[in-house]
Amino acid sequence: MNDTDDKSHSTPRATVDATGEHAFGEALPSPGAPPMVVLAERKRFAERAQRLHQLAERLPAMADYLRFMASVVEAQHRVAMQTRPSLVDSAEVAIKHGVPPLAVDGLWRDMPWNEDLEALLGELDETIGEAQRAWFEALKSRSLAARRELVVAIFEGRALDAESMAMAPLVGAALQVAWTRQARMLPRPPGRPSESMRMLCPCCGSPAVASVIQIGMARSKVRYLHCGLCATEWYAERARCVQCGDSKTLDYCGLEDESGERALPVNAETCDNCHSYLKVMQREWEAGADPVADDLASLALDMMIADRDLARRAFNPLLVLGEPAVD
Numbered sequence: 001m002n003d004t005d006d007k008s009h010s011t012p013r014a015t016v017d018a019t020g021e022h023a024f025g026e027a028l029p030s031p032g033a034p035p036m037v038v039l040a041e042r043k044r045f046a047e048r049a050q051r052l053h054q055l056a057e058r059l060p061a062m063a064d065y066l067r068f069m070a071s072v073v074e075a076q077h078r079v080a081m082q083t084r085p086s087l088v089d090s091a092e093v094a095i096k097h098g099v100p101p102l103a104v105d106g107l108w109r110d111m112p113w114n115e116d117l118e119a120l121l122g123e124l125d126e127t128i129g130e131a132q133r134a135w136f137e138a139l140k141s142r143s144l145a146a147r148r149e150l151v152v153a154i155f156e157g158r159a160l161d162a163e164s165m166a167m168a169p170l171v172g173a174a175l176q177v178a179w180t181r182q183a184r185m186l187p188r189p190p191g192r193p194s195e196s197m198r199m200l201c202p203c204c205g206s207p208a209v210a211s212v213i214q215i216g217m218a219r220s221k222v223r224y225l226h227c228g229l230c231a232t233e234w235y236a237e238r239a240r241c242v243q244c245g246d247s248k249t250l251d252y253c254g255l256e257d258e259s260g261e262r263a264l265p266v267n268a269e270t271c272d273n274c275h276s277y278l279k280v281m282q283r284e285w286e287a288g289a290d291p292v293a294d295d296l297a298s299l300a301l302d303m304m305i306a307d308r309d310l311a312r313r314a315f316n317p318l319l320v321l322g323e324p325a326v327d
């Protein structure tokens with residue numbers, strides 16, 4: 001990660017507007033303070049692909065799955081370089097009025113995600129394995145209307161049939177590329193979300209995929225929530241539930257390897273007050289930890305706490321819960 005690539009360096013005051021709706025403070029410069037909102041970094045997909053290869057080496061049982069996802073993310077990196085029309089012309093007005101400038105609800109019909117999906121299908125056509133060929137071909141021939149239905153189902157977290165479930169990570173990958181590209185075009189970062197919206201991305205309004213304890217000059221040891229859709233990061237206090245704000249009933253658990261050592265730089269932060277959990281990626285433990293990649297690699301952690309009746313509130317467009325989408 002390259003801190004000099006960060007686009008935001010300002011400290012906003014969180015404010016709530018008269019309606020109590022999604023509100024963002026105006027940025028006040030404060031020298032030396034960590035940035036409150038940081039837009040997507042240029043090398044995000046390339047670094048994530050590298051991380052997935054690393055994780056595949058480390059976790060033999062998941063190696064095929066993680067290598068397949070690495071090839072998808074490498075394709076994302078190439079497709080993200082392609083030019084698409086800008087949808088951020090009115091972003092300045094949205095930011096000023098405390099509205100997420102890339103809100104999924106308002107933009108998903110206009111967002112050129114289908115061009116990105118076509119480009120990803122083209123990129124992966126040569127390398128796709130036999131095990132994925134059937135759903136891959138079916139996705140290629142799906143109509144735009146059927147693809148749109150799948151997009152809505154992904155955003156709404158609806159249950160999917162087996163074929164749609166296999167296709168969903170690739171469709172989610174196209175959504176990530178489309179939103180991340182537009183987020184990088186924003187004239188400036190929005191302010192931090194208001195208290196009641198703290199879990200939602202200030203750029204696109206999606207729930208965070210995980211939080212990250214950051215490293216680097218400006219952000220050392222500071223916690224940020226990370227958007228799985230547009231890769232924006234925003235400040236979140238440590239040791240405080242990102243859902244309900246409670247700090248008294250938080251607990252942390254992680255995965256151990258066979259020798260009892262920490263297996264991944266990932267903990268689940270569980271809250272008994274609102275009965276939910278979100279993963280925390282510790283970049284202090286491993287600089288390469290990536291909120292989306294390490295979330296995929298730590299599925300065993302979700303399974304481990306599945307019987308505790310805690311809701312997973314994270315949104316990871318590459319992940320469909322249930323059976324893994326690929327063998």
Ligand SMILES: [Zn+2]
Pocket residue numbers: 201202203204205206227228229230231232
């Ligand atoms: Zn976002």
Ligand SMILES: [Zn+2]
Pocket residue numbers: 241242243244245246271272273274275276
């Ligand atoms: Zn809570």
